[in-house]
Amino acid sequence: MLIENFKIKQGLELLSIDNNSELIAQFEDYYKYLKSENLKYNLTSITDLDDYVDLHILDSLSIFLPLRQYQIDIRNVLDIGTGAGFPGLPFKLCKQDINLTLVDSVNKKTDFLSKIISLLNVKNVEVINDRIENLGHEEKYRESQDLIISRAVAKLPSLIEVSLPLLKDGGYCVFHKSNLSENEYNSMIKTVDLFNASLIDVFEIPFSLVNRNRVLVIIQKSNDIDIKYPRSNNKPFRKPLF
Numbered sequence: 001m002l003i004e005n006f007k008i009k010q011g012l013e014l015l016s017i018d019n020n021s022e023l024i025a026q027f028e029d030y031y032k033y034l035k036s037e038n039l040k041y042n043l044t045s046i047t048d049l050d051d052y053v054d055l056h057i058l059d060s061l062s063i064f065l066p067l068r069q070y071q072i073d074i075r076n077v078l079d080i081g082t083g084a085g086f087p088g089l090p091f092k093l094c095k096q097d098i099n100l101t102l103v104d105s106v107n108k109k110t111d112f113l114s115k116i117i118s119l120l121n122v123k124n125v126e127v128i129n130d131r132i133e134n135l136g137h138e139e140k141y142r143e144s145q146d147l148i149i150s151r152a153v154a155k156l157p158s159l160i161e162v163s164l165p166l167l168k169d170g171g172y173c174v175f176h177k178s179n180l181s182e183n184e185y186n187s188m189i190k191t192v193d194l195f196n197a198s199l200i201d202v203f204e205i206p207f208s209l210v211n212r213n214r215v216l217v218i219i220q221k222s223n224d225i226d227i228k229y230p231r232s233n234n235k236p237f238r239k240p241l242f
Helices: 006-014 021-041 049-061 064-069 088-094 107-120 156-166 182-194
Strands: 076-080 099-104 125-129 145-151 167-178 198-204 214-220
Touching (some): 006 021, 006 049, 021 088, 049 088, 064 198, 076 088, 088 099, 088 107, 107 125, 156 182
Parallel strands (some): 076 145
């Protein structure tokens, strides 16, 4: 039973999130449904309960730490390559007042997301089955978001190119990253400079929350992005700018 799991209680306390029974029940229902559907769809390699708590739930919720530190106010949030809903859906369960958009190009994953959102009775969540670079050229989504999040999807230059056009001026990206190499860091800086954005922080997730070497890369948009970005036909991912 997740209600008896010490790690999730400790993690929610560290994040200053109310450890209420309804929230814990939602996380437990999420786990049970993910585990059952995973047998059919291979949605995640993480199926152990303790790993689910540590590497899916608390890792996703670590976003709260820099948002509070930098007093980042958000309403519209978009999760790129969300897969089985991480990090966006756990974040939404703890912050019900946001409008969340979950984007993934794999149909079986977006089918799962639609079902789990219905099961958990979560409101104001949109699920989109499409490539993220296509959204950047749609009027409905371009310059519409306060926050873009993504976890373990692509290299940082690629994520920056597809994310900045979706953000309002002054909006933020928060990207989970492990094993950030010097080469990737340098390419990220060049991409940030190209778009006249700002690297706010490479925020270290404390080991007391997630027992992994993980950081959150925080970037702020400063100005309008040329309409030619993001490039189409998977180019941001096949051939990053740097």
